[in-house]
Amino acid sequence: MDVQASSDQFDSASAFAFAQAQLGAVDQVMTRLEVSPDGRILDANPRLLRVTGYDLADLRGQSHRILLPPEESRSPAYEALWEKLRNGQAWEGELHYRDSQGRDVWLRGGCCPLQDAEGRTQRILEYAIDLTEKKQATANFEGQINALSRVMGKVEFALDGTILDANPRFLETVGYQLEELKGQHHRLLVDPDYAQSADYRAFWDTLRRGEYLAGEFCRVAKDGHEVWIQGSYNPVLDLDRKPCKIVKFATDITAQVEQNRRLKQAMEEAEEAARVREELHKSLQEMSTPVTPIWDGILLLPLVGIIDSMRTADVMNKSLTKIAETRARVFVLDIAGVATVDTGVANQLIKITKATQFMGCEAIISGVSPAIARTMVELGVSVGDIRTTATLRDAFEIALKRVGSAL
Incomplete structure (x- = not known):
């Protein structure tokens, strides 16, 4: 028997078996x-x-x-x-x-x-x-990102804050073209003083650690005006779970911020008016307070002093004229400054509010103290469907809701 031939056949068979095993694996x-x-x-x-x-x-x-x-x-x-x-x-x-x-x-x-x-x-x-x-997972993810990009601003940053990309919605918000932002640092979009601050450095240090940030942020548009955004800065992790870039999604809330500022200012002005009214209460008891527009569609008449038939007619004429001029939808009659309330005063107040309702304007009587409320009940005075509140602030909040705004 040829030992060498037998050995070669064995090696060939082994190699074939090994190859088959590899293919099977x-x-x-x-x-x-x-x-x-x-x-x-x-x-x-x-x-x-x-x-x-x-x-x-x-x-x-x-x-x-x-x-x-x-x-x-x-x-x-x-x-x-x-x-x-x-x-x-x-x-x-x-x-x-x-x-x-x-x-x-x-x-x-x-x-x-x-x-x-x-x-x-x-x-x-x-x-x-x-x-x-x-x-499928990638397509689903990309579909969600694309859906977000259609309704929100999207910006991508390198870890050092360099702008890598921005979608059309964000560019429209800040007034830049992509080529004007790409390669620039994020500090271009913030107030210069803030860009040099420790808070700004901490902002980017947080993102580079892989921690996301969300909230309301003030940014600066190309023409220099303030832009307020509600958004989030989201670190993107690489395969080693280390941050490799930052993606921001944002919604422009500038209009809402401005509206809140105006509402706050209006409230502060109303509160200041109440404070001044209280301080001047004694000296202005006999004076008639003018009808004041305090918001679009809202008139305020703070009454101070004594109410009689002659003054009621004057106040009513001024109120109805102002309602017609401003096309007001809500008329707030504040009686916190009225010295006393008896049957005669109560009836005069009701006359004023009833007249405003004939003009298509909802009336609210504010400044009704516990003492006034008790007196009117004891006198058997009915205010009917007229809305009453204890404070001017409560009346103002109701009025804002009636005209479609809110504090």
Whole structure:
């Protein structure tokens, strides 16, 4: 017996067995498809069958086109690919298939032509990994980002604060073109004094540590005016879970901030008016207070002193004239400065408010103290459907709601 020949046969058998084991291991983690040079499916491993939902009997002998979307199977690019494969050129990239139910399947892999000793392609072997879930997750994520970008400003920054990109909505808010911002530092968009402050340095140190920041921020537009945004600065982490850039999403709230400022100013002015009224109460008892517009659609008449029929007529004329001039929707009659309330005074007040209602203006009587309320009850005076409040502030809040604003 030839020992050397026996040894060579054993080595060949071992090598073949090892190669088969390797292919079997690859089959466990990758899809495999074997196709003839004319595009007929010869074999497929169980993993590809699971991914596509086909049985092997359904695929074997079918054209490779059965796995592709119709528009791609007829494309010039597909024909060019098969021409290269038939000529022995390998290919790698993404494969877009359709499963047996017509759903998209995405694979990443390569096609390798197997040739005989004369260099003729005998079959084409395709190995790939399934990317479908990853593709769907990416598409879902990108879809959400795109949806946010349509309604919110979006800006990307490097960790040092350099602007990398900005979407059209943010550019519209600050009045810049992208080429004017790209490559510039974020400090271009903030007040110069704040840009030099310790708070600003701490702001970026926080983001570089991977901590997000959210809230209301004051920024400066290209023309120098203040822009207020409600937004968040979100560190983006790389594969090592380290921050690699910052993404900001923001909504322009400048109009709301300005409205709140005006409301605050109006409240402060109303409170100041009440304070002055209290201080001058004694000296102004006999004077008539003018009807004052304190907000769009709201009139205030703070009454001070003694109310009689003559003064009631004067106040009523002024009130009705002012309502007609301003087209007011709410009339606040504040009686905190009225010295005493008896049946006569109560009836005079009701006359004034009833007259304003005939003008289509809702009346509110404010400044009703516990003593006044008790007196009116004891006198049997009914205010009917007229709204009353204890304080001017309460009346103002109600009035704001009536005209569609809020504190």
